[in-house]
Amino acid sequence: MTTYKAACMPGDGIGPEIIAEGRKVLDSAGEKFGFDIDWTDYDTGAERYLKTGELISEDELKELSKFSTIYFGSIGDDRVKPGILEKGILLALRFYFDQYVNLRPIKLLKGVSTPLANKKPSDIDFVVVRENTEDFYVGIGSRVKSGKQRDELSVLRDLYNVKFGIDVETDADELAYQIGVVSRQGSKRVMEYAFDLSMTRDKKLTSVDKANVLTDVYGLWREVFEETKINYPAVSTDYNFVDAITMWFVKNPEWFDVVVTPNMFGDIITDLGAMIQGGLGLAPGGNINPDGTSMFEPIHGSAPKYKGQNVANPLATIWAGSLLLDTLGEKEAAAAVVSSIEHSIEKGAVTRDMGGSMGTNEIGEWIAKDILNK
Amino acid sequence: MTTYKAACMPGDGIGPEIIAEGRKVLDSAGEKFGFDIDWTDYDTGAERYLKTGELISEDELKELSKFSTIYFGSIGDDRVKPGILEKGILLALRFYFDQYVNLRPIKLLKGVSTPLANKKPSDIDFVVVRENTEDFYVGIGSRVKSGKQRDELSVLRDLYNVKFGIDVETDADELAYQIGVVSRQGSKRVMEYAFDLSMTRDKKLTSVDKANVLTDVYGLWREVFEETKINYPAVSTDYNFVDAITMWFVKNPEWFDVVVTPNMFGDIITDLGAMIQGGLGLAPGGNINPDGTSMFEPIHGSAPKYKGQNVANPLATIWAGSLLLDTLGEKEAAAAVVSSIEHSIEKGAVTRDMGGSMGTNEIGEWIAKDILNK
Numbered sequence: 069m070t071t072y073k074a075a076c077m078p079g080d081g082i083g084p085e086i087i088a089e090g091r092k093v094l095d096s097a098g099e100k101f102g103f104d105i106d107w108t109d110y111d112t113g114a115e116r117y118l119k120t121g122e123l124i125s126e127d128e129l130k131e132l133s134k135f136s137t138i139y140f141g142s143i144g145d146d147r148v149k150p151g152i153l154e155k156g157i158l159l160a161l162r163f164y165f166d167q168y169v170n171l172r173p174i175k176l177l178k179g180v181s182t183p184l185a186n187k188k189p190s191d192i193d194f195v196v197v198r199e200n201t202e203d204f205y206v207g208i209g210s211r212v213k214s215g216k217q218r219d220e221l222s223v224l225r226d227l228y229n230v231k232f233g234i235d236v237e238t239d240a241d242e243l244a245y246q247i248g249v250v251s252r253q254g255s256k257r258v259m260e261y262a263f264d265l266s267m268t269r270d271k272k273l274t275s276v277d278k279a280n281v282l283t284d285v286y287g288l289w290r291e292v293f294e295e296t297k298i299n300y301p302a303v304s305t306d307y308n309f310v311d312a313i314t315m316w317f318v319k320n321p322e323w324f325d326v327v328v329t330p331n332m333f334g335d336i337i338t339d340l341g342a343m344i345q346g347g348l349g350l351a352p353g354g355n356i357n358p359d360g361t362s363m364f365e366p367i368h369g370s371a372p373k374y375k376g377q378n379v380a381n382p383l384a385t386i387w388a389g390s391l392l393l394d395t396l397g398e399k400e401a402a403a404a405v406v407s408s409i410e411h412s413i414e415k416g417a418v419t420r421d422m423g424g425s426m427g428t429n430e431i432g433e434w435i436a437k438d439i440l441n442k
Numbered sequence: 443m444t445t446y447k448a449a450c451m452p453g454d455g456i457g458p459e460i461i462a463e464g465r466k467v468l469d470s471a472g473e474k475f476g477f478d479i480d481w482t483d484y485d486t487g488a489e490r491y492l493k494t495g496e497l498i499s500e501d502e503l504k505e506l507s508k509f510s511t512i513y514f515g516s517i518g519d520d521r522v523k524p525g526i527l528e529k530g531i532l533l534a535l536r537f538y539f540d541q542y543v544n545l546r547p548i549k550l551l552k553g554v555s556t557p558l559a560n561k562k563p564s565d566i567d568f569v570v571v572r573e574n575t576e577d578f579y580v581g582i583g584s585r586v587k588s589g590k591q592r593d594e595l596s597v598l599r600d601l602y603n604v605k606f607g608i609d610v611e612t613d614a615d616e617l618a619y620q621i622g623v624v625s626r627q628g629s630k631r632v633m634e635y636a637f638d639l640s641m642t643r644d645k646k647l648t649s650v651d652k653a654n655v656l657t658d659v660y661g662l663w664r665e666v667f668e669e670t671k672i673n674y675p676a677v678s679t680d681y682n683f684v685d686a687i688t689m690w691f692v693k694n695p696e697w698f699d700v701v702v703t704p705n706m707f708g709d710i711i712t713d714l715g716a717m718i719q720g721g722l723g724l725a726p727g728g729n730i731n732p733d734g735t736s737m738f739e740p741i742h743g744s745a746p747k748y749k750g751q752n753v754a755n756p757l758a759t760i761w762a763g764s765l766l767l768d769t770l771g772e773k774e775a776a777a778a779v780v781s782s783i784e785h786s787i788e789k790g791a792v793t794r795d796m797g798g799s800m801g802t803n804e805i806g807e808w809i810a811k812d813i814l815n816k
């Protein structure tokens with residue numbers, strides 16, 4: 069029997085509750101389909117950070133690379149300033165393991181209600197491939213405060229011969245800047261992934277950018293897309309500016325099959341995508357390095373106010389578990405998980421946010437049993 | 443009788459057709475409410491650029507500052523690379539005149555259908571105040587190609603001690619970067635505008651950012667918001683991350699009253715807003731400098747494929763004309779324009795995209811007459 073070593077990072081807020089359900093389901097899929105998952109827990113998150121000041125250590129990162137996969141709950145805590153946990157843990161993992169594909173299926177499951185009028189499951193079924201290691205997520209930027217940073221600003225000013233509207237010498241603490249970086253290789257690899265994926269689906273790929281304003285980074289992005297598509301003559305392609313695509317997600321989601329997007333725009337449009345597929349409670353994501361360690365998570369946050377109340381919806385996490393299995397090569401088990409999620413919805417075995425009456429802890433059990441009974 | 447000197451820039455594609463309708467309506471409002479508009483046309487746009495290479499001249503900009511207001515159609519042409527007209531004309535005007543407020547009402551008019559299920563006009567009625575002169579719209583960035591730019595990149599690399607994933611010396615042409623700048627003053631003035639506006643409405647203001655990832659620029663943005671709100675104790679405030687707000691626009695638009703947002707996120711969420719209020723055909727915008735020259739436009743583009751076909755919906759432009767009048771102080775006339783727009787919709791006097799059968803040129807006439815008959 070195959071045994072997969074999996075790292076588990078439940079995290080903050082509702083994280084531990086939803087991850088527990090996900091594990092029940094994955095263990096049950098293993099029982100059914102003949103593999104075993106050997107879980108190791110990590111306590112990364114707000115509690116540890118508040119106690120020790122540590123986010124994630126270099127040693128842990130090295131250790132983690134020995135696992136076949138990582139299952140991630142959620143992070144975020146009102147006692148910690150925005151950005152610290154996100155950048156120090158979640159983004160640190162995505163970057164360290166070079167998980168350059170953020171895979172986010174947008175699919176309205178049968179029985180789930182969407183806020184869009186007149187749209188049915190067959191209208192909302194596409195996948196967003198979000199670049200996950202570049203763009204404005206590289207973390208380069210500065211608040212211009214001290215003498216050193218004032219010098220940096222002067223360098224930039226001289227470099228670009230730009231008037232900042234303020235006096236750099238005297239008002240320098242009044243300004244912040246942020247730098248995004250897009251590389252040819254970084255764009256190409258994620259686009260190739262998206263083209264390959266679209267070859268297994270409807271052969272239709274939409275690229276997102278804002279090449280008419282952020283001409284430097286997204287001009288390059290668009291150029292690489294033009295070059296890459298030559299190698300995929302069977303795939304029909306188009307562009308959407310990021311502002312426009314938010315309209316079409318709402319008006320004509322049936323237009324889309326695979327969407328490839330730079331990192332930050334991907335963050336925005338996949339939340340919108342999550343909503344049209346029924347809400348964050350139903351939106352899974354995979355952070356994938358096809359040649360390395362991948363990580364799976366619900367795309368929602370830690371929802372601190374629901375912590376410990378047994379009301380959180382674990383379906384996004386369970387669905388992320390299906391993506392995890394799929395990436396391990398357990399295709400049949402992965403499909404069984406999604407089919408049992410659909411079955412649970414059909415039977416009304418859902419949490420309150422979906423109109424049901426079950427607790428978080430009952431959902432995983434229900435789905436785990438359903439898989440065994442198949 | 444007051445005479446306002448107004449500059450008019452019809453632009454490309456459907457621009458001339460929709461602007462013509464807008465002018466009919468504004469002239470008629472003048473007739474009704476006792477003022478006169480003296481129009482001067484400017485031929486900025488693709489035709490002129492393709493013929494002469496010129497976008498907008500310094501002399502023209504100086505001339506334009508003598509007008510009370512600018513009425514702008516739309517720009518964009520398939521024969522011109524993305525970014526050239528947008529940056530060289532539209533953004534040039536916004537920046538030159540320091541039109542730091544981009545005002546975009548999101549309001550579902552009576553009789554208009556929204557793609558959202560179960561939402562009625564009273565649910566969708568808010569205003570987005572988009573910062574309009576900073577952020578990633580400052581146009582600072584570079585494709586790293588030549589020796590000079592390679593040096594710039596090295597400077598950045600040394601400055602930030604950042605590993606770019608590529609060899610700067612040999613692979614430097616494989617990379618692009620883009621810099622966004624946010625200043626304290628620039629944030630403060632647009633936030634004050636938004637707070638003042640919310641005092642005239644429901645006293646509820648939502649600030650948008652992504653302070654958990656773009657910590658430098660949006661960390662400053664959030665800090666300034668915290669400081670500014672102290673002066674408006676009557677206004678209740680909250681934050682939304684940009685990804686999250688796209689969900690709530692779709693799920694709970696009734697939550698919002700005034701939304702203040704950095705430039706790029708404002709671009710994205712106002713297109714989404716346009717769609718929930720019935721589509722781009724119905725979305726007006728004002729580029730406002732409260733102490734200078736303002737400019738009004740539909741937020742849609744030039745739709746080249748509908749050019750000259752008399753099918754474009756001029757309501758966004760006409761509504762933008764109402765914002766123009768409002769900013770000139772002609773409040774009664776401004777209100778009359780919106781009320782006649784609503785009347786035309788109620789009577790089915792609309793273009794095909796809204797289920798009617800009228801041509802572009804009939805709409806302006808209908809509304810112009812309606813105003814006179816009030």
Ligand SMILES: CC(C)[C@H](C(=O)O)[C@@H](O)C(=O)O
Nearest residue numbers: 154155158335367654655685
């Ligand atoms: C928590 C945050 C850093 C993260 C992101 O911006 O990528 C989240 O919004 C997501 O989409 O996974």
Ligand SMILES: CC(C)[C@H](C(=O)O)[C@@H](O)C(=O)O
Nearest residue numbers: 280281311528529532709741
């Ligand atoms: C045309 C483009 C430059 C512009 C923008 O990005 O601001 C448009 O999308 C808008 O929203 O007015």
